[in-house]
Amino acid sequence: MSELFYKHHVFFCTNKRADGRQSCEDHGASALRTYAKDLVKEKGLAVAGGVRINSAGCLNRCSEGPACVVYPEGVWYTFVDKEDVEDIVEQHLVKGEVVKRLLIDKD
Numbered sequence: 001m002s003e004l005f006y007k008h009h010v011f012f013c014t015n016k017r018a019d020g021r022q023s024c025e026d027h028g029a030s031a032l033r034t035y036a037k038d039l040v041k042e043k044g045l046a047v048a049g050g051v052r053i054n055s056a057g058c059l060n061r062c063s064e065g066p067a068c069v070v071y072p073e074g075v076w077y078t079f080v081d082k083e084d085v086e087d088i089v090e091q092h093l094v095k096g097e098v099v100k101r102l103l104i105d106k107d
């Protein structure tokens with residue numbers, strides 16, 4: 001089996017629904033995704049074998065969002081501001097610890 005290309009691959013939903021239903025972009029998802037990407041770069045993690053931050057279309061967690069998911073762990077987070085994004089980057093992506101307060105699936 002080949003090695004993983006990224007240690008953590010993070011997908012941020014940046015979807016904006018045209019029909020008015022709740023969507024992640026209503027809560028500034030694109031700006032916070034850019035902030036996450038900048039933080040990861042700043043910390044020197046944006047390299048092969050490191051961390052990749054990507055935009056995604058709807059991840060089907062719309063009512064629980066804004067949503068992002070970290071793979072390969074499959075850990076789902078919500079976030080509302082830069083402080084939340086900083087915690088996801090610092091605690092999960094740097095230290096490998098799940099940020100329990102931001103989990104979508106808390107059980």
Ligand code: FES
Nearest residue numbers: 013024059061062
């Ligand atoms: S709009 Fe973001 S999960 Fe559906």
